[in-house]
Amino acid sequence: METYNIYMDEAPNGGDLDGEEGYEVEFRVVPNSSDTGDPENNAVLAGLDLIDLINLRDALQQEIDNYALMALEAEAGQAGAVGDEEEAMP
Numbered sequence: 001m002e003t004y005n006i007y008m009d010e011a012p013n014g015g016d017l018d019g020e021e022g023y024e025v026e027f028r029v030v031p032n033s034s035d036t037g038d039p040e041n042n043a044v045l046a047g048l049d050l051i052d053l054i055n056l057r058d059a060l061q062q063e064i065d066n067y068a069l070m071a072l073e074a075e076a077g078q079a080g081a082v083g084d085e086e087e088a089m090p
Helices: 050-088
Strands: 003-012 023-029 044-047
Touching: 003 050, 044 050
Parallel strands: none
Antiparallel strands: 003 023, 003 044
């Protein structure tokens, strides 16, 4: 079974709103059979098979979903608090 290596590439993105230089991060997935780099030293994750990649994708998607749900709940909580304050005012 083919294995894969994941690399994380960082590049300056020109700056953030506060004037500090920020970085843009991109991930690359490279089949080990065609990887000409040095995955043992340079890859973020090396030697993942297809099942590992699927599990990684699922775990990342779950964390993204959890974060989005927390943000929606916080937004709904704030909107509810503002609505309660408006009703309490005479």
